[in-house]
Amino acid sequence: MFILDTNHLRELTDGTMLGEKLRRKILASETGVVTSIVSADESLRGWLAYIAKANSPEREAEAYFRLNETIDILGDLIRLPYDLEAAARFTAFRKAGMQIGSKDLKIACIALEHDAVVLTRNNRDFIKVPGLKIENWLD
Secondary structure (H helix, E strand, O other), X not given: OEEEOHHHHHHHHHOOHXXXXXXXXXXXXXXXXXXXXXXXXXXXXXXXXXXXXXXXHHHHHHHHHHHHHHHHHHHHOOEEOOOHHHHHHHHHHHHOOOOOOHHHHHHHHHHHHOOOEEEOOOHHHHOOOOOOEEEOOOO
């Protein structure tokens, strides 16, 4: 199983050339591609913050459009939960001194719980998590 990190999810919602390349790879994949509730949270919060800061009707309308696109894509994807097992891993990593962002570590813990590969551009942080498998499908 592959889990889309927020940066891969964003490419899908942005409709970029990289996003289209990613969409084709997902459709061709024989292994399931999902996302996490944490990436859904990050994506939605990002658009909601953009809406709140929009300084023109055009920017606000564009942000609402993009929020809607994100919701549509999220509706099509399985979203793995951040459950008690992932939370316990998160706590153990923090107690051991793991120094990466909370959202990234939560995504990593979800992936470890499901023995999944995280699709991400963020190798710098995710590589610090022992046992975590990562790939970048946006290269």
